[in-house]
Amino acid sequence: MGWVEELDELLRVVRRQGSLGEVLHWLGRRIGAEVAWVGGTSTVEAATAGFRRKILDALDEQLRRLAVGRLAAVTAQVGGAQVHLEAFGERVPRPVLVTVSAVELSREAAALASRAGGLVELLGRALAADDSLRGYEEKARQLRFAVLSALMAGDVALARRMTASDVPPLLGDERVRVYLLHCPPADRDRLARAYQDTSGYHGPGLMVHCPSFREHLICPIAENSGAGGHLDLDSVLRRLVRENSSYALGASRLHPLDATAAAYGEALHALAVARNSPERVAAYRGQPSLVHLLPRQAAVVWARAYVAPLHAVPKLTLDITRLALTFPRSAVARLLNIGRNTVAAHCRRAEEALGLDLSDVQARATLDLALSLSSLQSSVQLGPGDTQQAAPSLSELFGTRPATTWAETFLRPLRDAEHRDLHRTVRSWIEANTDGQQTAAQLGLSRNTVRARLRVAERLLNRDLLTTGSGINDLVHALRATSGHRAQPAEESEHRAR
Template sequence: MTVLRRAWDADRTLRGYQYKARQLRFAVLSALLAGEPTLARRMTTGAVPPLLDADRLRVYLLRCPPTDRDPITRAYQDPSGYHGRDLIVQCPAFKEHLIGLIADDEEEVDGSSRQALGRGEALRRLVRDNPHYALGISDPHPLGATAEACSQATHALAVARSTPTRIAPHDGQSPLAGLLPRQQALIWARTLLRPLDALPKTTTDITRLTMAMPRSAVARLINISRNTITAHLRRAGRALDLDLDDVRARAAVNLALALTSTCAGPEPETHNPTPTLDDLLQTDPAGAWAQAFLRPLPAHHRRTLQTWIDANADAQDAARRIGISRNTVRTHLRTAEALLGRDLLTHGTGIHDIVHALRITADLAA
């Protein structure tokens, strides 16, 4: 009986340790997603993950059955609760996702440098050995840009699901926000978002999150109800004078948020009228981006995409407008995901680029 009690106590202690390690890894991920690597170091004083000493990282987003996530995480875990130079974190928003934060620094081997693969190669091997897995891989990013790396990995995962290898790196295409005239774009973005400054920070943070993921995922991520998420969004929508249930309004807000996060600095001084979004999207770089972005898409799929956007991303409504079945609409959208490298149906994180690209090309045609 004493032996059994000791075994039970040891098992309980181990489960408690695994739970705490999982929570700590998620805390580090949360700080990095907020662009705060220094905060991540402060939270882990005495046991700083080696990842936080890296200059850059890649995000490996693994799609697998939810029941496989914990065994995978524990298989590569070291005694400190981390994963060597990397971190593997169970995504709290999407139960089928495992997030690998893989250090992307070079290391010295026999006097020459080579790229350290870390756990990235192990995740690739898992996908090769399991036909139900898929893997999206971001470009290298500084630690403070982990959120952008996660977005890239999400889009890459949408492509990976339709490729024979089920592994896809990000396509490397420059984001629209980086191609717009910097000063004018920043004036527009800050003017649009300024009403959010008067709202509670919780409302602003929730608004940012819901531009990048579905409301149900945000609710799971921060452990509040969907009704509370909806209430915060209504408050933000009233302040912005926008309907945040409309896909075009969300695309505009998402672009403004991207601009203000990448173009830090003082408020630009200007005596000219505030530019509109149309002014920004009618520039030559934006036109070139949109044409290159949509070029892989056949004309009939492009028409389906346009109708889908006009129907506020409602596949049933789009099918009725076109006169085809809802399944055919979804098939066209799946094809568009693979050709454009954007997630449209699983979590919808790529819809903003679609909205802007179709808007720009429609203006060019007009």
């Protein structure tokens, strides 16, 4: 076999196996020698099975000189064995190929060993480059997640400080639209790599792995996404959905950068609609939030009184509980990288402070509304009389015209002649504390029929009810305001009595 054929065979070994050990095993069989690859720190990185490592103890000086570039190759005799050492590459410390044979290698065998050593060195550089690239991609992924986390917390300045040396175009704009791509979990890495630019971003936006829902890729995109010749990420996402039947895409409205969390919530609801529509793409078309429509002063007085017991719990407990009011506790645990038991412990602490059972959907919706309203306190100036007046009840707030108008508009798609059964189904589902089996028994339907109706309700209401459940609270409020449906649950009465 000529050296060209031997080199072709060696290349096939590299392509098929790709491991250093396999290459050395092939070389040892071809030249009739034991072979080792010694790294720049004189560490044997791989060797054939019969290689005697003690031989290297007698060659310590030669190995050092080869590693630093003072020698290119050395031949020696150790214990009756013929040893040939050759260094490869230009970067010091250089790796060394060591062959040990009973007799001196023929010229052809030595040449093959030299060519194989050069190929192994190139393979090592390629693997090191791959490792570096993977490390860079992982750091870029972590930075993108950190930037998104800062934006979700409303801290745009922090997001910019994180990227001070290379601020992404997203942070140079004033408004953002969040897209939520539903895809197989295994596709997320591939997509993020495919569209990542040299800065580790994605043109005018970011592609961030959702830590809570493994099928979600969160993509905040700047308003002026087409400026400056950047990647048109909006078009890319829509094309991906067209070309992949398992994909779906939800998009929010435009929001200020510091309201990225609100945009994400809208994208969640839009995605629920998209997954139930033939096009598998949907934009959020919801109404203004109930929080901003209730009579501001009265609503804040109620909210401040309702959440007052939480002033005694740690801020971390409050933050975790707030997340658990909207998302499943398992998702909160993945988001914060903590155990589910830890999430449950914080929720119990909040329950004990408030005297609530947060496993009840009504209690969760009430507390979520109170926390959202209490965050508006800074914009409301309460006089001395306001701070001492009795807080209104939630029933009184829901009886106001803005609340009833919002609720009637919210539920209108479920009340037309074509979808009348849906209204009864969602009402029964809430009464059953979102238990599908209990709802089915109450309505005399199968559980699958109940679930199918809820999917239709998601599309009509533009709310996520089943995947993350982030739209359930609005549904609870709308039912209370329009029908007096448990307008003041037992938990609230007990809470107010204390």
